[in-house]
Amino acid sequence: MKFAHNPLLAELLPAWRARLMLIVMMALFGGLVARAFWLQVVNDEFYQRKGEERFSRVLPTPASRGRVLDRNEQVLAMSTQVSAIVAESRPTRSDAKANPKDIGAEKLSPAQIRQLAELLGMDHREIARRIPENRGRSYLKRQVQPEVAKQILALKLPGIRAEPEYRRYYPHGEVSAHVVGFTGMDDNGLEGIELAMNRPLTGQVGQRRVITDARRNVVEDIEVLAPPRDGGDVRLAIDARLQFLVHSKLKQAVTDHKARAGSAVVLDTRTGEVLALANWPTYNPNNRDQLSGPPLRNRAFTDTYEPGSTIKPIIAAMALESGRYTFDTPVDCSGKLFFGRASIGDAHSHGTLTLAEVIQKSSNIGVAKIAGTFKPSEMWHVYDQMGFGSPLRLGFPGEAGGRLRPAASWKPVEQATMSYGHGMSVTLMQMARSYMVFARDGDLIPLSLTRVDTPQVNGLQVFSAQTAREVRRMLEMAAGPGGTAPKAQIPGYRVAGKTGTAHKLEGGAYANKYIASFVGFAPVSDPRYIVAVMIDEPSNGVHYGGQVAAPVFSDIMNATLRATGVPPDAPVPALQMAKNSVTGKEGW
Amino acid sequence: MLRLNLLLIAALVVSAVSMVSSQHRSRALHTELERELTRMRVLETEWGQLQIEQGALAAHARISDLAETKLRMRAPDPNRIIVIDSTEAGQ
Numbered sequence: 001m002k003f004a005h006n007p008l009l010a011e012l013l014p015a016w017r018a019r020l021m022l023i024v025m026m027a028l029f030g031g032l033v034a035r036a037f038w039l040q041v042v043n044d045e046f047y048q049r050k051g052e053e054r055f056s057r058v059l060p061t062p063a064s065r066g067r068v069l070d071r072n073e074q075v076l077a078m079s080t081q082v083s084a085i086v087a088e089s090r091p092t093r094s095d096a097k098a099n100p101k102d103i104g105a106e107k108l109s110p111a112q113i114r115q116l117a118e119l120l121g122m123d124h125r126e127i128a129r130r131i132p133e134n135r136g137r138s139y140l141k142r143q144v145q146p147e148v149a150k151q152i153l154a155l156k157l158p159g160i161r162a163e164p165e166y167r168r169y170y171p172h173g174e175v176s177a178h179v180v181g182f183t184g185m186d187d188n189g190l191e192g193i194e195l196a197m198n199r200p201l202t203g204q205v206g207q208r209r210v211i212t213d214a215r216r217n218v219v220e221d222i223e224v225l226a227p228p229r230d231g232g233d234v235r236l237a238i239d240a241r242l243q244f245l246v247h248s249k250l251k252q253a254v255t256d257h258k259a260r261a262g263s264a265v266v267l268d269t270r271t272g273e274v275l276a277l278a279n280w281p282t283y284n285p286n287n288r289d290q291l292s293g294p295p296l297r298n299r300a301f302t303d304t305y306e307p308g309s310t311i312k313p314i315i316a317a318m319a320l321e322s323g324r325y326t327f328d329t330p331v332d333c334s335g336k337l338f339f340g341r342a343s344i345g346d347a348h349s350h351g352t353l354t355l356a357e358v359i360q361k362s363s364n365i366g367v368a369k370i371a372g373t374f375k376p377s378e379m380w381h382v383y384d385q386m387g388f389g390s391p392l393r394l395g396f397p398g399e400a401g402g403r404l405r406p407a408a409s410w411k412p413v414e415q416a417t418m419s420y421g422h423g424m425s426v427t428l429m430q431m432a433r434s435y436m437v438f439a440r441d442g443d444l445i446p447l448s449l450t451r452v453d454t455p456q457v458n459g460l461q462v463f464s465a466q467t468a469r470e471v472r473r474m475l476e477m478a479a480g481p482g483g484t485a486p487k488a489q490i491p492g493y494r495v496a497g498k499t500g501t502a503h504k505l506e507g508g509a510y511a512n513k514y515i516a517s518f519v520g521f522a523p524v525s526d527p528r529y530i531v532a533v534m535i536d537e538p539s540n541g542v543h544y545g546g547q548v549a550a551p552v553f554s555d556i557m558n559a560t561l562r563a564t565g566v567p568p569d570a571p572v573p574a575l576q577m578a579k580n581s582v583t584g585k586e587g588w
Numbered sequence: 589m590l591r592l593n594l595l596l597i598a599a600l601v602v603s604a605v606s607m608v609s610s611q612h613r614s615r616a617l618h619t620e621l622e623r624e625l626t627r628m629r630v631l632e633t634e635w636g637q638l639q640i641e642q643g644a645l646a647a648h649a650r651i652s653d654l655a656e657t658k659l660r661m662r663a664p665d666p667n668r669i670i671v672i673d674s675t676e677a678g679q
Contacts, residue, residue: 062629064632064636074643074646075639075640075642075643078636078639078640078643079636080633080636080637081629081632081633081636146633169640169643171640171642171643171644171646171647172643172647172648172649173647173649175647175648175649218618218619218622219615219618219619220614220615220618221618240648243648244647244648244649244652245648248649248652491667492669492671562663567671568671
């Protein structure tokens with residue numbers, strides 16, 4: 001039998017079967033090609049992205065908040081990186097399946113929790129309470145020092161991580177607290193300059209997408225989603241040296257006089273810069289627990305008071321400006337001045353005084369009589385130009401504008417009281433600024449909390465230079481022998497200024513409580529600085545501006561002139577003696 | 589023809605190997621860059637802390653306290669101060 005003649009082989013298969021097979025196989029191949037096309041070409045991007053997602057992560061690029069500096073680049077506020085300790089829990093249904101990598105904070109043993117509590121300086125029960133029971137995360141403690149965080153991470157506790165965050169430090173503490181303000185937990189400004197300049201100070205956290213390897217090392221930058229931008233520094237006009245001097249003198253005065261509060265500001269007459277601004281009581285911005293209550297108030301900006309006699313020089317300037325009065329025009333200041341049933345008097349009767357003496361002796365009757373020769377609208381206009389009744393708009397949060405009613409509603413007695421600073425209210429900052437007119441030659445330049453490198457040369461001309469010079473002489477008399485504030489004097493310098501003693505309003509009536517204030521400038525030959533002091537409710541026997549506020553002015557101004565090296569413009573009486581002692585070879 | 593092919597194959601192999609090695613180098617450099625950036629941040633933090641420390645140590649409140657208590661310094665009385673004319677002093 002020959003194989004060639006196998007009848008089975010001789011039986012030809014139908015041709016369509018082979019063709020069918022071919023078609024089926026081709027179809028399968030086609031399916032594969034189509035699938036490959038689908039994956040590689042049509043949906044390429046989608047899968048590429050999916051793949052990257054397995055290895056790529058978005059990392060934040062930290063950006064810090066800018067610093068707050070004083071005029072000489074001393075750091076007043078600065079952020080530094082600290083850590084937030086976070087506990088992450090991720091319980092799985094069966095412990096047997098749990099991957100050791102997947103164990104979270106819920107598995108911490110009591111001993112580990114105690115270890116953690118010790119490092120964090122917290123109660124271990126508190127920590128146990130904070131660890132989330134279910135899947136989730138919570139802060140154990142925020143603002144932890146980097147060294148502590150490092151120690152905690154070294155324990156390699158499950159589910160315990162450290163996240164970077166910033167903490168703000170204020171090296172000068174309470175001294176510059178009211179100007180600088182403070183930030184919240186999230187590094188956002190809440191008070192002071194921190195709030196006013198929040199936008200320029202705030203940094204922009206960046207984001208970048210990276211590829212990481214299995215050990216989570218970054219191996220490749222894919223793209224920068226958002227570049228980080230560090231916050232800018234803010235350079236204040238404040239001089240930290242002066243700020244400290246003002247702070248300590250003010251603190252001393254408030255304590256000595258058993259006063260409720262006090263404020264003091266130092267202005268530069270040439271640039272309009274606020275060189276120092278202190279309030280008492282104050283607070284320590286580094287201590288988060290005490291950031292509430294009245295000590296937070298920046299009284300120089302937010303509290304209004306009746307300025308009292310410190311406003312009188314403005315009336316004197318108006319009198320000179322009108323041409324109806326000169327330096328020596330006599331004014332009858334005797335007796336009392338009656339407005340219907342109301343009367344105005346002086347603490348001591350003066351008889352007839354010259355215009356200059358009205359200011360020197362601070363006669364209420366005198367200024368009220370002079371003010372009576374003006375229309376209410378004229379007086380209102382000058383007060384308004386001087387900046388009373390509306391906020392200075394230095395960008396400081398919560399700044400008060402004070403009260404200055406429209407002239408149309410003034411009764412004659414009110415016009416009279418307003419001439420010596422009652423029936424209106426101002427902030428200490430407004431008061432200090434208004435003296436710019438006398439310290440400069442009759443013009444008013446805007447104030448600045450930030451450093452000014454190119455000062456405005458000419459401001460708003462309120463009075464003529466001649467008037468300003470004459471008022472300066474009157475104010476020097478007021479701070480001299482026979483004036484209301486001889487205690488404002490500083491050996492070696494000519495000073496000028498005006499006292500104010502105002503009753504406090506309580507429930508619409510004047511109470512037996514006072515606000516003693518003093519506003520002045522020095523050296524008179526070429527005024528460089530304005531110092532304004534306000535002491536609220538001095539209650540240690542004396543309450544007059546000349547006794548309470550003038551010595552503080554003298555202390556602050558003296559320290560300011562010394563610290564900035566302003567040459568004396570008055571002879572020191574005892575200078576000769578000192579020279580003799582040098583030639584006498586006294587050892588020093 | 590054969591020679592050209594061999595040449596091309598050699599070029600291909602060289603290019604492929606160098607591609608791999610450059611990829612590797614790029615990753616190594618990148619890791620190093622990351623490490624340096626981390627170090628930069630650590631140093632920045634330290635610099636910040638030093639600045640704050642300096643600020644706290646140089647705070648006027650502290651200096652004045654030390655000067656008064658430890659060194660027994662005080663501001664001179666006005667009659668102990670001699671004013672020198674600055675134009676005179678320059679001569």
